Amino acid sequence: MFEFLDLERYDLFGAFWVTVQLTFYSALGSLIWGTVLAAMRVSPVPIMRAFGTAYVHLFRNTPLTLIILACSQGLYFTLQFDMGTGGDPEPLGFRLAVLGFVAYTATFVCEALRSGINTVPVGQAEAARALGLNFSQVLRLIVLPQAFRSVVAPLANVLIALTKNTTIASAIGVAEAAALMKVMIENEAQLLPIAAIFAFGFIVLVLPMGLFLGWLSKRVAVKR
């Protein structure tokens, strides 16, 4: 049944490895940029709040496909912004895709973090201040430990969505799983087995992630 699966010709594991790498770097980048955005959105400086809000609303309402294509056709082909690759197509597509994923996913990370901070009751911080703790102590000892715990579940959702969204990188020719699937179903007359393999691949990636992070979020949840 699976004799069409010529691993010499179709680099199945390589394609999923690219998916994993895309997910990893994009997750890292969007965690950093999303944290910066969240810091802006809760900062006491109105102009920073306004920028954070505008950024989140603009990028989250744009289709990811459009962002990825704009990174490739706009940033690279029109503005010759080559991300330090000198135009070598292999790393170029990968880096442009990561850039697009980070720009998009960071908005969801930002919103998850912000809602996490908002779940901490005001009384907690007021009590801490009443005890004489200063700003950094309030943040470090009282607010953030509680916020991080309630943020695990929404961040897990964002990570899982990101894993699935990396398939969109095939729109700009990154050789990840969806691109390979497209090639394989065009070349081989074996739609169901091919679809089953790729579906299985994503379930293997996503399901353990969901199980582990779901377990973790229950374990660390703050009982209120």
Add this chain to the structure above:
Amino acid sequence: MTNLSVLYDAPGPRARRRNTLLAVLFVALLALGAWWVWRALDENGELESAKWTPFVNSQAWTTYILPGLQATLTAAALAMVIALPLGAILGIGRLSDHWWISKPCSVIVEFFRAIPVLLLMLFANEAYALWTNVDRADRPMYAVVTGLVLYNASVLAEVVKAGILSLPRGQRDAAQAIGMRKSQTMGYVLLPQAVTVMLPAIVSQLVVIVKDTALGGALLGYSELMRSVGLVSANYGNIIASFIVVALIYILVNFLITSFASWLEGKLRRGKRSTGKVLTADPAGATAAAGVGAAPAAGTGDAPKP
């Protein structure tokens, strides 16, 4: 807006001075960034008026953009209309007392939520080509709608399930106490109340659907709004301008949908006829946790709101 007071006390004179300084620095940084972008665009001639005037004349709109927008909205509406009843069936099925109904429903929901919607579209596209005689020209549209339906039905199933579970237990008990059958309890008591609870979440899911239709344009050749970027820029040579205009259209459409959803949510929260609980959607398209303990929270109000 945010409850700033968790993090910050009311600012005193020193804090106010520091905030002003930060604001000035930030504005300077923003201006620098804006200048850099402006220069990059200007050097490549992307700011010439010839590249922007097509969007002032009606031709680019009537030939490419508006038909594209129409195709996007058609696909999104079709997907929503088909996915909603399917999702309701799956969601109610998951709550069934019979394991031979609830288990298969759970498996279907978890399966389609774990798979990228793009793979579903690619699969549907090829399946229509192989096993049906859908016209070549219509196939991308069928594939896009099918992919979206499979994915969003399982997302909506979770919304329906969470909506029904969010109702007070007494509702079910009372219905059964007056002798209603299970199907009557569901149809007359639970579902009507759950619908109002989950309406905002359902409307918000539309945003995800509208955004995902763009996949069909980029990878299957469905001639929707995203694809009109290519058509417009091929005609007028204005890639950056067409990306910006089309992105703005998407943002506007989605903004209208989210505004409607939050208006609805506010109305339902205040309303006397419901339980006052409202499901807020997780607008990431990220509703897609592979199951486990990640159902949208009911009425907690801490889900990220657009």
